[in-house]
Amino acid sequence: MANDKSNMQLVANGILNENPIFRLVLSMCPAVGISTTVMNGIMLGLAVLFVQVFSSVTISLFKNKIHPRIRIPSYTLTIATWVTVIDLVMAAYMPGPYSQMGVFIKLIVAFAIITMRLEMFACKESVNASFWDGVGMGLGFMAGMMAIGLVRELLGLGTILGFEVLGGVRPLLFFVLPCAGFFVVGLMMAFFNYIEIRYRKLKQVAS
């Protein structure tokens, strides 16, 4: 199956049309669990980007060698290897953010989004296309995490990336409480749905 999309289209597809968090509704655990600040979102997003790109490229390189019946175990092992790499690297060079992520870096191995992209995309497409698809998916995940982190950090702590922005207004502590993750994600999804519904109506009226 040939791919007729350009590289940039593949990246944009990952960020917008098939955003892992808001569109595909996959990998929700970190989106709820550790999205309390923008920084957390960036760090986990980087880790996921790394794992997604390298796993996609690896599987794409070996796609003709992998027997279809053992493809799922081989995906899992590939992902596990790259997760181990990023886990050890982050533990060594970024101990602070790493300890904040807790067990979530290791749990990237179980993120449905990565396995899904390998199954849907990397095992059929060329190395180049897989690379850009991986970049798009990773960036899309990062963008989603950052958007949730932005809302929660702004409302809960009154800061963005650690800088004071609310100017003395007392923030709502509720939003940094862990359980607020569910509410924020739910409300943001509803908001995007609302935009989509309005957009469709406008289009109908126009046509």
Added chain:
Amino acid sequence: MKSFVCKLFLLAVLALLPSLAQAGDLITSKSFGEPNEIILTFAAPTSAAIATDINNYTVYEEPDPDIRLTIDTITLSADGKTAHLIFSEPLNTTETHVVAVMTHDKVSPFIFQVAKSYWGYLFSILISALLINNFVFTKYLGLCVFFGTSKRKDTAKGMGFTFTIVMVVSAIMSWFFYQYVMKPFHLNFLQIVVFIGLVSLTVQAVDTVLRKVNPALFQSFGVYLVLVIANCVIIAVPLILADNEYNFLETLMLSLGAGSGFLLALYLMSSVRERMEFAQIPKTFEGIPIAFIVAGQFALAFLGFSGLKIF
């Protein structure tokens, strides 16, 4: 067959019971009282001069004999039998504490241990994984499957049971592998690869065994098995038990608690979602968004368990 299993179980219980005869004849009972208190009951009335002398006691946590805990005051009850040791700092009551009391001859101290009931401790791990640290509502793990399979009560029950079984089996296997292969050979960096492999293996094994042994059950549970592999709850349990160096029984309790906690969460969520089908939900909230809001409310409710303390 049944009696044999019973005997085996009894034997196991007897073998695992913490040694009971520790305190001998001087002390009849000892326990933790307030957060910074140890209560001792002597067999016979003792003189206040000896029993309340701070220098006669040495107390430390079993793993760190070098760190002596400082006693503030000791009060003796009127009949001279019960002594309350008040420490300057709260005690870590999950650790076994060793108390050495200097007796009349001032030469050989009388040494005994103060610990919480081990079964109580195991039970508290179970309850903690089930309610206080529920994997779905307070640790936010396994959400994909949680939202995907909580639409019907039957599905939720099937999924929950399958999960619990796979979780217990894979946790036990991971524990053996971790303790007897990975630790002795210093292969800790392989944790993720090994654990995910073991989980997939367990899923495959359960799939095969169930297909042969109970086809009817397989018909109803088999579909969920594939979903189990790509789930963070199931891989989180081995990682947590490796981090905390749990022993076998603790591992069993943690996996059992985590599995039944997942079952509980799925069941609660599915009963709400079944009702929601008849509710009038704004168009923008239909489907996943409203499920998130409901889950958020459950999470708020589960926050209430956070103060729960057993034993």
